[in-house]
């Protein structure tokens with residue numbers, strides 16, 4: 001008897017379908033700009049939200065039953081039930097990747113030795129499940145933020161014992177990621193930041209975080225991990241200030257400590273908006289620096305100041321995201337739904353409908369982003385906007401050969417600079433509406 005026996009394999013039925021358990025836009029085999037939707041959109045399931053989170057919040061206990069038939073949660077029998085449920089779920093939705101924290105897979109034991117043994121047991125079980133399917137691991141990570149020992153961070157902790165414990169967890173999480181064939185390893189600096197500068201040596205903490213990352217790279221490469229390490233920027237929550245504030249800050253950090261060859265960024269939509277940026281902005285910053293790695297696909301609520309981790313539904317946003325991703329030549333990683341159902345959406349059917357919403361929203365975003373690129377008006381406008389630099393002087397500036405004296409001379413000769421061309425924002429926003437809704 002399977003957990004989701006009352007739920008079907010999700011078919012593609014097209015935009016006219018009213019069937020809540022069917023895709024309207026995600027048609028895995030449909031070719032867009034030379035690649036199938038499945039190739040463009042490497043969707044992944046987040047073990048923590050989908051298989052573990054029950055809807056607990058600050059004011060109340062869980063509403064969703066995620067026991068998946070196990071008699072008791074927090075046991076190895078439950079850990080295995082989650083694997084069974086997860087694989088059935090991914091299979092029925094046509095999702096080929098999953099992401100995990102060590103703590104999502106097994107309950108933490110009293111000793112590291114026993115926790116590691118449990119991880120060996122469950123990863124054996126997952127490896128066996130993966131056989132004969134096309135399901136793979138997108139990335140793994142270590143949970144270095146839930147246990148009270150991490151109250152002051154992991155790499156940024158003031159305690160050398162806590163720092164070592166974090167190192168041990170990272171080592172094991174890397175072992176598990178490699179064992180499961182993961183193509184990435186993520187560092188989300190959950191509590192790598194501060195509550196008050198009054199008790200914080202910021203330089204000390206950042207140097208320690210960098211050292212931990214360097215050790216992780218060295219160890220990872222030594223056990224044959226060839227994938228990317230990712231930093232996942234987030235400005236705040238749970239800490240008041242987190243060091244990996246946004247894409248630009250994280251890139252500066254990686255370059256400062258010589259980590260930029262091994263690391264890329266995992267950009268999460270809701271983290272970008274918490275930093276006061278659009279999702280598109282952080283994708284652009286990562287892309288133009290050659291650091292666009294993977295994406296945590298979700299959306300926030302702009303009226304709320306925290307990470308609501310909602311399934312993406314805003315097609316304007318998914319379109320602009322896919323526009324950036326297509327322009328960057330695609331993702332090295334994939335699109336992980338770091339997203340959870342709202343607390344009152346607590347049934348198994350809601351789990352399916354959350355993913356259908358997210359997958360359809362990104363499929364529609366892909367279709368519209370490709371249409372924007374094929375339409376060409378936006379690209380053409382941006383190209384023409386800088387046309388004044390195609391002349392002799394402009395080319396000299398672009399190639400770094402111009403001098404300030406020379407430019408000053410040219411300006412004096414000209415007398416006064418004419419106004420630059422209009423930015424035509426309203427026209428361009430109209431083009432987007434036209435591509436979205438025009439005939």
Ligand code: XUL
Pocket residue numbers: 101141186188232234268296307338
């Ligand atoms: C938290 C968050 C994490 C990371 C992995 O905001 O996004 O789930 O994705 O640690």
Ligand code: CO
Pocket residue numbers: 188232268296338
């Ligand atoms: Co995330």
